[in-house]
Amino acid sequence: MLSWQKILVASGITAFMLAAFIGPFMSHPAYSSVSHSVSELAGQNMPNAWIMRTGFVAFGGATMIAALSRLRADPAVSSTLCVFGAAMIAAAVWSHLPIAAAGGGERMENDLHSVAASVMGVAFASACAARLWTQRTHHRAQAQIDWLSAAGLVIAIGVPLLMLQFPAVAGVLQRGMFLFSFVWVFRAFGRGAAGGMAA
Numbered sequence: 001m002l003s004w005q006k007i008l009v010a011s012g013i014t015a016f017m018l019a020a021f022i023g024p025f026m027s028h029p030a031y032s033s034v035s036h037s038v039s040e041l042a043g044q045n046m047p048n049a050w051i052m053r054t055g056f057v058a059f060g061g062a063t064m065i066a067a068l069s070r071l072r073a074d075p076a077v078s079s080t081l082c083v084f085g086a087a088m089i090a091a092a093v094w095s096h097l098p099i100a101a102a103g104g105g106e107r108m109e110n111d112l113h114s115v116a117a118s119v120m121g122v123a124f125a126s127a128c129a130a131r132l133w134t135q136r137t138h139h140r141a142q143a144q145i146d147w148l149s150a151a152g153l154v155i156a157i158g159v160p161l162l163m164l165q166f167p168a169v170a171g172v173l174q175r176g177m178f179l180f181s182f183v184w185v186f187r188a189f190g191r192g193a194a195g196g197m198a199a
Helices: 002-026 048-067 075-093 107-138 147-165 167-187
Strands: none
Touching: 002 048, 002 167, 048 075, 075 107, 107 147, 107 167, 147 167
16 A cells, blocks of 8 residues: 555656646747756746646655655655755746746846755755665665665766756756656655665
C-alpha cells in the first residue's frame, strides 16, 4: 500500500506534468517546449503563466510537506528535500523573464528566480549526496551503492551545464532532468527509513 507521503508527492508530480504538457498550448505562440524551459513557460508577461506556476507550487509544496513528516526518521535527506520544495515554490513566486517575443519583465524578479532555481538544484544534488552517505553508513558491510542517487548527483550538476552549451534543446534537457527528479523524490518516501528506502 502506498504511504500518504507517496500519494501526496504523486499528486504534486501529476499537477506539474499536466502543467508542463498543457501550458505550451495556452502560452505565447513563440514558446517552444524544445528550446524554452518550464520557468519561461511560467515567466513574467507570459499568457496563462499561472498554469505552470501552479505546477511548481503543487510539486514543491507536496515534497516539502512529505519531507517535513520524515524529518526525524531521515533528517539528512528530508531536510534537503524541504529546501528543494521551498525553493520550487519560491521559483513560482518570483518569475523568469519572458521569452524575447513576449518582451518586458523585471530584471530583479528574474534574478530572485535564478537564486531560487540555483538553490533548488543544489538542494536536489545535496539530497542525492545525503542518500549516498546514509546508504554507506547503514550498509557499510555490503558496500551497497544507490545508483539512482549517484546518477541524480551527476544529472543535477551536468544537465544545467548542458543547457548552457546547447540552448536549442535546453527545454528537452530540463524536462528530462525534472522527470528524473520525479522518480527520485517519489522513491524517497517509501516505507524504509534513512538507510533503506522501499520502492
